[in-house]
Amino acid sequence: MNTDPNRFDGRVALVTGAARGIGxxxxxxxxxxxxxxxxxxxxDDWAEAELTGGAHTRHRVDVRSAASCTALVAEVLDSHGRLDLLVNNAGIVRRGPAATMSEEDFTAVLDVNLTGTFRMCQAAYPALRQTRGAVVNIGSTNGHIAVLNTLGYCVSKAGVMHMARVLALEWAPDRIRVNAVGPTIVPTDMTSDVRGDEAYLADKMASIPLGRMAQPQDVANAVAYLLSDAAAMTTGQTIFVDGGVTIH
Structure with missing residues (x-):
């Protein structure tokens, strides 16, 4: 019998936004x-190679739809018989000054990042209650500090991190743990535009005491820890994978 608290043998994990990047x-x-x-x-276009070493599956989901989220959980249960771990990673960003940002752009970001996370948590709750599972929401340093020209993104990420606290409280009697991870800038497709702006990038790097961007693996390691039995007494928390940005 495996006793390594960092292993997930026998458990089923659902990761949204898994086609590329951090997910x-x-x-x-x-x-x-x-x-x-x-x-x-x-x-529809998965940029990453197929996973190896297990009966892994790929699914389509639109987190803007509660019906799609519910159908996804049903597919996972049909394919694997259980659900132990949920990672709410699906997200988008729209940049621009708040004074001129369209309502459509603002609400689109909240609908995917914040309400989409709520929809997935709600859809997965009955299955997670059966397995005494764990959830990790992907937040951001933008949800903790004010960042120019990303109002919708900042508000949505503050929301998913606070959602982890509220759900941790509500679901503790069901022995479901809920936490969040808040990365600083990560070199993915989502940040390609700002990483191409030399002035922006220089300012961003100056704000990171450790002097580098977070890599997708840095984020994945923190997520895996919070989902694992090594974090069995940790719930309602956000781990910032930010090289020290939020200690200022």
Missing amino acids: ARIAATLAQRGATVAQADLL
């Missing part, structure tokens, strides 16, 4: 540690 790295890390991973995304 793909989280899925791969959980698979490497023994989990059977259900990878879900709205994208």
